[in-house]
Amino acid sequence: MSPGAGKTILVTGGAGFIGSHVVELLLTYGYRVVVLDDLSTGRSEYLPSDAEFIQGDVRSKEDIARAFSVGLDAVIHIAGQASIKLSYNDPLHDLGVNTNGTLNILNACITHRVKRLLFASSMTVYGNPVVCPTPESAPPDPVSYYAVTKYAAERYVHLTGARSDLGFPLNVTSFRMFNVYGERQSLTNAYQGVLAIFLGRVLRGEEIVIHSDGEQSRDFVYVRDVARAWVEALDNRDTYGQVINLGTGLPTSVNTLCNAVLAAFGHTPQTYHVRYQEAQLGDLRTSAADTSKAKALMRWEPMVRFEEGIVRTIDWARKSMETGKT
Ligand SMILES: NC(=O)c1ccc[n+]([C@@H]2O[C@H](COP(=O)([O-])OP(=O)(O)OC[C@H]3O[C@@H](n4cnc5c(N)ncnc54)[C@H](O)[C@@H]3O)[C@@H](O)[C@H]2O)c1
Structure with a gap:
C-alpha cells in the first residue's frame, strides 16, 4: 500500500515554486492533497489536476x-511572502502573511485537532552566521524584516507544538531552507530567486545586475531534493519538534552563479552586460547549511548536484520562454 493512502494533506502555498513540487510528490505517494493558495505569486497551472484547489488567503480565517473543513491528517504550511526586498517595501504585509498567517494556521490546527504541521522556515534566521556551514544550534540573528517574520512564525510553531494544554499532540517540524532553485521558480519576479532572476534576464536579453561585489555566497539546493525532505518527514517521528536545515553545505558565490548562467548561453562576463550595484538591505555575506541533522534524523541528503540542477533549470527556463509560459 502506498504511504499516503487514506490520508489528506493541506499544502498552503501549493501553487508556488516549492509548494507545487511538494504537491506533485505527495500525489505520487498516494496522498489526497488539498491546496490553499491566493495565487499572489503562485500559478494554478502548476497544480496537478489530482490536487484539490481552494483559492484563499492565509490571513483569512x-x-x-x-480548507480545514475537508478533514486533515497533516498541514504543510509553505505559503509565505518570500522576498527580502518586499519585506522592506511593505513590512506590514510581510508580517501579516508570514507571521499572522502562520498563527491562523496554528489556531486552525488546534481547533480541528490536526496532529501534524510542517512549516517553511528560512536560513535567513541565522543572519550573518558566526559558523559556516551553519548548524541549527547556531544562535539566530535575523538581519532583515523578512527573517524577523519567518523566525517569529517558526517560534510560534514550536512553542505551540510544545504546549501541554492542547489536549492532543501537535507534532511540528520546521525546515530552514537555504537557497532553493529549480523548475517553476519565477523568471519574471525580480524580487525572489537569484538564479531565476539571472535566467529571466539573459533569456530576455537584459543586463544582469549583481548587488555588492558578487563574492557573497549562497547554498543552492535543488527543489526536488527539498520536496523529498518535506514529504518523507511527514511520518518520521524523529523529526517531531525539530528545526532542520535543508541545503547542500556548499557555498557558491553569486559571481560563480552568474558565470555559469552566462556560459550556458555562450556568453562570458566580458561579452555580456553585467552591472554591479550596492548591496541590498538585509543581504547576507555568506551562507551554507550544516546538513548533518537532516542526514541523522531523516537520512536525507541532496542527490542533485548543482551542475546538474542548473542544466535542468536552464532547459526548463528556455522551454518556458519559447512557449510563452514564464
Ligand atoms: N525559495 C527559497 O529559496 C526559500 C528559502 C527559504 C524559505 N522559503 C519559504 O518557502 C515558501 C515558498 O517559497 P517559494 O520560493 O516557493 O515562493 P513562491 O512565491 O513561489 O511561493 C509562495 C506561495 O504562497 C502563496 N501565497 C503567498 N501569500 C499568500 C497568502 N496570503 N495566502 C495564501 N497563499 C499565499 C503564493 O501565491 C505562492 O504560491 C515561502 O514561505 C518562503 O518564505 C523559500
Missing part, C-alpha cells in the same frame, strides 16, 4: 476554515 474563513478561507482557512474552508
Whole structure:
C-alpha cells in the first residue's frame, strides 16, 4: 500500500515554486492533497489536476476554515511572502502573511485537532552566521524584516507544538531552507530567486545586475531534493519538534552563479552586460547549511548536484520562454 493512502494533506502555498513540487510528490505517494493558495505569486497551472484547489488567503480565517473543513491528517504550511526586498517595501504585509498567517494556521490546527504541521522556515534566521556551514544550534540573528517574520512564525510553531494544554499532540517540524532553485521558480519576479532572476534576464536579453561585489555566497539546493525532505518527514517521528536545515553545505558565490548562467548561453562576463550595484538591505555575506541533522534524523541528503540542477533549470527556463509560459 502506498504511504499516503487514506490520508489528506493541506499544502498552503501549493501553487508556488516549492509548494507545487511538494504537491506533485505527495500525489505520487498516494496522498489526497488539498491546496490553499491566493495565487499572489503562485500559478494554478502548476497544480496537478489530482490536487484539490481552494483559492484563499492565509490571513483569512474563513478561507482557512474552508480548507480545514475537508478533514486533515497533516498541514504543510509553505505559503509565505518570500522576498527580502518586499519585506522592506511593505513590512506590514510581510508580517501579516508570514507571521499572522502562520498563527491562523496554528489556531486552525488546534481547533480541528490536526496532529501534524510542517512549516517553511528560512536560513535567513541565522543572519550573518558566526559558523559556516551553519548548524541549527547556531544562535539566530535575523538581519532583515523578512527573517524577523519567518523566525517569529517558526517560534510560534514550536512553542505551540510544545504546549501541554492542547489536549492532543501537535507534532511540528520546521525546515530552514537555504537557497532553493529549480523548475517553476519565477523568471519574471525580480524580487525572489537569484538564479531565476539571472535566467529571466539573459533569456530576455537584459543586463544582469549583481548587488555588492558578487563574492557573497549562497547554498543552492535543488527543489526536488527539498520536496523529498518535506514529504518523507511527514511520518518520521524523529523529526517531531525539530528545526532542520535543508541545503547542500556548499557555498557558491553569486559571481560563480552568474558565470555559469552566462556560459550556458555562450556568453562570458566580458561579452555580456553585467552591472554591479550596492548591496541590498538585509543581504547576507555568506551562507551554507550544516546538513548533518537532516542526514541523522531523516537520512536525507541532496542527490542533485548543482551542475546538474542548473542544466535542468536552464532547459526548463528556455522551454518556458519559447512557449510563452514564464
Ligand atoms: N525559495 C527559497 O529559496 C526559500 C528559502 C527559504 C524559505 N522559503 C519559504 O518557502 C515558501 C515558498 O517559497 P517559494 O520560493 O516557493 O515562493 P513562491 O512565491 O513561489 O511561493 C509562495 C506561495 O504562497 C502563496 N501565497 C503567498 N501569500 C499568500 C497568502 N496570503 N495566502 C495564501 N497563499 C499565499 C503564493 O501565491 C505562492 O504560491 C515561502 O514561505 C518562503 O518564505 C523559500
